Amino acid sequence: MKLFLLLAGVTVALAIPRLQTARDFFVEDHGDDGWTLVVLTEGELINLGKLGRKVDKNDDEVFFEMTEEWDAASGGYHVTITWDGPSDRVFEDCFDFGDKQWYGGPEQKEQYWPIQNSKIEKYSIISKEADNSAVSERYWVNSKGWYVYISPEAPLFVDHHNILDNHICFVAEVAAPYSSQRRHNVLKYDLWFFDNPKQAHQHAVDTYLGKPSGIPDYRMIQYPVWSTWARYSREIDQKSLWDFANEIRDSGFPNAQFEIDDLWEICYGSLTVDERKLPDLKQLVQDIKGLGFRVTIWVHPFINKDCEPWYSDALIKGYLVLNENGSPDTSWWNNNGSVPAYIDFTNPEAADWYSKKIQYILDTYDIDSIKFDAGESSWSPQIPVQNGDIDLHPGHIVQSYVRTVAQFGPMIEIRSGMRTQDLPVFIRMVDKDTYWGYNNGLKTLVTTLLAMNLNGYTLVLPDMIGGNGYNDKPSKELFVRWLQANVFMPTLQYSFVPWDHDDEAVEICRRYTQLHAEFADEIVAAMQASVEKGTPVNPPIWWLDPTDQDALAVGDEFLLGERILAAPVLEEGAVSRDIYLPAGQWRDGVTGELVSGPTWLKDYPAPLDTLPYFTLED
Secondary structure, three states: OEEEEEEOOHHHHOOOOOOOOOEEEEEEEOHHHOEEEEEEEOOEEEEEEEEOOOOOOOOOOOEEEEEEEEEOOOOEEEEEEEEEEEOOOOEEEEEEOOOOOEEEOOOOOOOOOOHHHOOOOOEEOOOOOHHHOOEOOOEEEEOOOEEEEEOOOOOEEEEEOOOOOOEEEEEEOOOOOOOOOOOEEEEEEEEEEOOOHHHHHHHHHHHHHOOOOOOOOHHHHHOOEEEOHHHHOOOOOHHHHHHHHHHHHHHOOOOOEEEEOOOOEOOOOOOOEOOOOOOOHHHHHHHHHHOOOOEEEEEOOEEEOOOOOHHHHHHHOOOEOEEOOOOOOOOOOOOOOOOEEEEOOOOHHHHHHHHHHHHHHHHHHOOOEEEEOOOOHHHOOOOEEOOOOHHHOOOHHHHHHHHHHHHHOOOOEEOOEOOOOOOOOEEEOOOOOOOOOOOOOHHHHHHHHHHHHHOOOOOEEOOOOOOOOOOOOOOHHHHHHHHHHHOOOOOOEEOOOHHHOOHHHHHHHHHHHHHHHHOHHHHHHHHHHHHHHOOOOOOOHHHHOOOOHHHHOOOOOEEEOOOEEEOOOOOOOOOEEEEEEEEEEEEEOOOOOEEEEEEEEEEEEOOOOOOOEEEEOO
């Protein structure tokens, strides 16, 4: 094995006046068990992790390189580790969770925060449908201020606790879903060491993640989106849409827009209105607009094989993703007894063809904007062939899709992302289920918000209030608590409606819908800060004091910008909760009292009509 180490000693760093905590790094040989990466900091030797656990040290075709330096510009220590070898080699490096809190990694159905509380088994880090992993980035940061960013060229899998207990393991292996046509395997990553996670994360944003280039539509921020999906599923027609719009108008609730969801097409992928269900969509759109709505419509990137002549037209033109065997056949949630295909957005002609079809819909029916669903690479026929660097497959299709549709402006929404944090549009959480817990329920509304923000996706559109109802419709209690959890997030989205319940529910929901609207300018200010500085719109509460050990462990509270702390009730039947306030003077949004932090407020009273929140005083 070819070994190259460049370790810049700590003595070099000592001459720099901006020195942070001094560190030096060593690699210790552990025979057949690889090497241990060790850091010397403040007189203490710490084992960071185990390197090269799958590597034969006598393999002359494997190259290992480690470099270390102190970066004067940022004040951080930087270690780069590179493994490279033939495509049939496997590289596996594992890092000890230790007693630290860890954050980052992919969006998950069971989204725990911090992430060392979760168990993931050799999990491919791509944007995929499984486990709601539509947003998938290669970035992890811990409470000590250490972070890792793994190169997009690595065919990466991650594991929590299975390969090694209490370790996060990074595995590079040329195996599905990565292309078998790769000519080599590589595991390359950067480790950075700062004094706290806020410094570390800000450096990661500036160096790797990026920041949004603009903000979404203001009316979407201020007022709720009203969708037909959870209410009607696919059973929409001219009458039901008109009745629903009138129902919303008569309720007196405000609106950002009325969203026509699945199923308005003749067949999936036709992008042609089914006039049996919607005999005069153009007039219906005008009528709904006359009630004070804007109108949007749901679309997707698929064409089902039975959707003719549109399917054959796309296939003949080469506009569909093929797998390595030349087949376009894949699957999605609306197969409907057919076999779908995924439009190949890595083909510029296909992307332009799709865009023109979308623009035709907007122009013909005077529709204001689009909800763009799906986009994950896993919907491609496996293993997909895409245009672009083979070592970046299969992420090309995700980026190409969302960048193609982002041109349709600030009212759109997308739901998938890989290295697309710069887009100035809402990115929606994948559908939540109508549960309370970490089983894709209410608790994960907060943890997913935090995870997406820490991955650099700060313009988050939470899923529908009450969940999607796939398992059951939300109870009054769950519906109200879900709305309360949403209030200080970037926007609201209704489909199930407050008047599904009693008058008390309606009035509570009216009050919190209005409260969200009153904080719209605060949300916009947080978004503008994200555009300018890359800061989260909804940070974890440790953002205000990244050395506070209590705050670092809290996953059921969140901030709006750096002034508002929300502590929604997330437990069924609860009428109180414990709340942690970091350092500062906090004005209680419910009682008006001033509270000095850091402190725990034990058993803070929160009956059904109460959302605990606090404002940090200047």
